[in-house]
Amino acid sequence: MMWFFLVSDALTFSGLLVAYGYTRHTTQAAWPIGEETFDSLPFLGHGYPLMYVALMTFILIVSSVTMVLAVEAGHRMDKKGVMKWMIATIIGGFFFLGSQAWEWSHFIHGSHFGSVEILSGEHTGSRAIVKGHFGELESFTVVQAGKHHKVGDVIKETPDELFHHFRTAVMNGQVKDGKITLHDGSVATWKRHHDEHMELIVKTDGTEHSLAKVTKIHGKDAEAKYWESVNSGKKGAIIYGADLQSNEYGPSQYGQFFFFITGFHGFHVFSGVMINILIFLGVSRGTYHKRGHYEMVEKTGLYWHFVDLVWVFVFTFFYLV
Amino acid sequence: MERDDIIEYSLDAHHSEEQGKKIRRKIWLVTAILTAITAIEVVVGMYFGRSLTSGMVWQSIKWGYVALTLVKAGYIVLVFMHLGDERKVLKYVILIPYFIFIVYLIFIGLTEANAVHSAWETYGG
Numbered sequence: 001m002m003w004f005f006l007v008s009d010a011l012t013f014s015g016l017l018v019a020y021g022y023t024r025h026t027t028q029a030a031w032p033i034g035e036e037t038f039d040s041l042p043f044l045g046h047g048y049p050l051m052y053v054a055l056m057t058f059i060l061i062v063s064s065v066t067m068v069l070a071v072e073a074g075h076r077m078d079k080k081g082v083m084k085w086m087i088a089t090i091i092g093g094f095f096f097l098g099s100q101a102w103e104w105s106h107f108i109h110g111s112h113f114g115s116v117e118i119l120s121g122e123h124t125g126s127r128a129i130v131k132g133h134f135g136e137l138e139s140f141t142v143v144q145a146g147k148h149h150k151v152g153d154v155i156k157e158t159p160d161e162l163f164h165h166f167r168t169a170v171m172n173g174q175v176k177d178g179k180i181t182l183h184d185g186s187v188a189t190w191k192r193h194h195d196e197h198m199e200l201i202v203k204t205d206g207t208e209h210s211l212a213k214v215t216k217i218h219g220k221d222a223e224a225k226y227w228e229s230v231n232s233g234k235k236g237a238i239i240y241g242a243d244l245q246s247n248e249y250g251p252s253q254y255g256q257f258f259f260f261i262t263g264f265h266g267f268h269v270f271s272g273v274m275i276n277i278l279i280f281l282g283v284s285r286g287t288y289h290k291r292g293h294y295e296m297v298e299k300t301g302l303y304w305h306f307v308d309l310v311w312v313f314v315f316t317f318f319y320l321v
Numbered sequence: 322m323e324r325d326d327i328i329e330y331s332l333d334a335h336h337s338e339e340q341g342k343k344i345r346r347k348i349w350l351v352t353a354i355l356t357a358i359t360a361i362e363v364v365v366g367m368y369f370g371r372s373l374t375s376g377m378v379w380q381s382i383k384w385g386y387v388a389l390t391l392v393k394a395g396y397i398v399l400v401f402m403h404l405g406d407e408r409k410v411l412k413y414v415i416l417i418p419y420f421i422f423i424v425y426l427i428f429i430g431l432t433e434a435n436a437v438h439s440a441w442e443t444y445g446g
Contacts, residue, residue: 007415014423018430025434028441035370049370054363058356065352068401072344075336293335305401309394315359316390320366321383 002299006306009268013310016264017317020257029127030203030214032250034319036129040106053319056099057311060269063092064308067276071301074294079283082297086280089304093273100266107258110241112163114170115248116200116229117237123215123225128200129248130226135193137162143179146186155188166190167240176233198222203250258318265314268307275300351400358389 024031035049042052066088073081112134118126136159142149149155155162165182166175174181181187200217217225229237239248247255279300288294336344369382399405404412 003411003415007418011418011422014419014426018423018426021427022430022434025431026437026441028438033370033372035366036372050363050366054359057359061352061355061359064397064401065348068348069345072341072348075344076338076341077335302402305397308401309397312390312393312397316362316386320362320386321371 002302006302009306016261017313020261020317023253023257027251027253029251032254037249038319042102050319052103053315056096057315059092059096059099060308060311063089063096064305066092067301067304071298074297077289079286079289082283082294083280086276086283090273090276090280093269093276096269097266097273100262108241108243110248114238114240116226118225119229119232119237123202126202128202130198130200132198133196135195137166138191140180140188140190142186142188144187146182147184149184149186170230170238171240173233173235175230177231195223198226200225261314261318265310268310272304272307275303347400351396355393355396358393362386362389
């Protein structure tokens with residue numbers, strides 16, 4: 001019966017991936033590139049294309065191996081062996097889920113630059129993703145009093161906290177002409193380090209037509225265009241991270257498919273871990289040993305390998321090609 | 322009714338310590354192959370990815386990825402999921418739907434998508 005369930009579930013995933021391919025081929029904007037979108041590692045920052053997904057893939061492969069070793073131990077009626085390998089599998093499953101949580105959080109929060117709508121020049125109306133190193137914020141200086149701050153107050157917090165205020169203000173269209181309106185209503189100027197190696201990669205053309213080729217804007221020109229949009233006070237000129245409406249990486253459907261397909265797969269992994277825990281409890285109580293065979297371990301093993309199998313395809317079509 | 326599946330299951334559900342050794346060696350070999358393929362995919366993605374190559378080179382890399390994915394999938398299904406050791410009928414019941422429906426779905430989905438793409442390009446959104 002497990003095989004019949006897996007056949008139908010595999011058809012579901014096939015349908016989802018084909019729908020993804022369909023959308024990707026119809027859309028006019030340039031589709032995000034895996035190694036550009038996913039290039040971060042926890043604690044180490046940017047510049048490690050695909051390393052993190054590779055790690056996730058490896059974790060899932062290893063947990064699939066430990067599962068098949070549990071099944072093999074079951075064939076020898078080796079209860080201790082089954083327990084050992086099942087615990088390893090469960091730990092691998094939790095590691096994968098934790099990795100995915102980190103990746104989602106990273107995807108949702110996005111980069112320091114976000115993506116930018118270009119407001120002047122030959123690319124007016126086009127949207128570009130931004131690469132480079134964002135100059136850290138140092139402080140805000142209040143120039144117009146609000147509920148909590150007086151004129152002349154200097155707000156010093158960690159760069160991350162300052163950036164959090166900055167990001168919120170930009171998203172709400174409250175940054176204009178070098179001044180930021182803080183959430184208590186006070187208006188401030190900011191002091192920050194210089195950006196480095198900024199590069200705009202134009203991905204979506206201002207017209208309805210698809211891009212003939214991807215254009216890149218470097219250096220001073222890129223900085224001027226980027227900060228013009230930040231300082232425009234136009235809501236949505238800068239998009240940070242991703243939600244179901246829009247995302248900084250590319251067309252909105254990209255984010256929607258990302259959440260749905262990796263989310264649906266993650267849900268399968270979660271169910272798999274729960275089932276593995278139940279079966280592990282059964283093994284440790286000797287239920288299957290008394291029965292004379294470990295067929296239940298073999299069945300959950302099938303499901304667990306299937307989850308790995310789906311990830312192999314998601315990995316290829318979402319991250320590699 | 323007598324359940325023949327239970328009897329049949331218990332017939333090949335057990336193996337000796339010696340057979341186990343052989344099976345474990347096969348498992349670790351497949352692990353090494355799957356890991357190596359993933360490593361190759363990632364290294365190629367880092368140095369010859371879509372952002373760095375184009376045209377024919379990228380086309381061949383892309384199809385290379387698809388081929389490697391199918392190899393990985395084959396190993397997982399046939400060895401880890403033991404489909405290779407199942408009876409012929411079950412094997413085909415499981416595999417044939419994909420050869421008929423999914424290959425067709427991929428073909429029709431992508432053909433249609435490209436047609437829609439060029440229609441939008443020609444006549445505007």
